[in-house]
Amino acid sequence: MTSELFVYGTLLSTDTGALGRAPRARLQREAMLVGAAMIEGRLYHLGAYPALAPPRRRLDQVHGEVWRLHDADAALPWLDAYEGIAVADGPGEYERVLREVRVPARAETLQAWVYLSAQNLDAFPHLQDGRWRGA
Numbered sequence: 001m002t003s004e005l006f007v008y009g010t011l012l013s014t015d016t017g018a019l020g021r022a023p024r025a026r027l028q029r030e031a032m033l034v035g036a037a038m039i040e041g042r043l044y045h046l047g048a049y050p051a052l053a054p055p056r057r058r059l060d061q062v063h064g065e066v067w068r069l070h071d072a073d074a075a076l077p078w079l080d081a082y083e084g085i086a087v088a089d090g091p092g093e094y095e096r097v098l099r100e101v102r103v104p105a106r107a108e109t110l111q112a113w114v115y116l117s118a119q120n121l122d123a124f125p126h127l128q129d130g131r132w133r134g135a
Contacts, residue, residue, distance in 0.1 A: 003072040004112035005031065005079070006039055006101045008064035009050040009132045017134045019048050023082045030075050031067040037101045038063055039114060043132065044124040050132045051094070051117035051124070062130040066103055066112055076113070083115045091118050 010020025011027055040055045041062045052062055069075045076096070084093035094115040101112045 001072050002098060002111055002113060003069045004034065004101075004110055005067045005069055005075075006037055006064055006099065006112040006114040007067065008039075008043065008052055008062050008114075010048075012065055012132065015132070015134060017048070020082075023079075026078070027067060027075075030071070031069045034066040034068050035103050035105045036063065037066040037103045037112075038130075039099055039101045039112075041099075041116075041130075042121075043127040043130045044117070044121040045127055046121075046124055050127065051119070051121055052114065053117050053121050060130070064132075066101055066110070072113075079115075085115075094118055 009015070010017060011024050013028065013033060015024065038061050040060060042053045042055060042060045043062045044051045044053060080096060083096070085096060095118045096113055097116050098111050099114045100109055102109050
């Protein structure tokens, strides 16, 4: 199982918001920061947190970080719960998918888990530069 995770919002090591404080601290205990990374996609501002959607243009990209989970089998269930992935009662707010991410400092591309929005985001503000700066 892939142990890399791409984060772009409240789980970023640079985020200081209260919303993700406990999960962010847990991620930092249970993973190692690989580095800054980029993924093709569009970032939307949903108020207290962002959402990632597939790209619409070739240049659409989102900036974030890649973390290497020490034990993906143990970490992914709590991450899924934090991200609102439903299992038995219908679709959740996000879905966890594997996507290609670029890690410029290492000049590498790798496969990482990422939480992609499962909803239509057209009504929300698009963050043109693809960077989350908090609520």
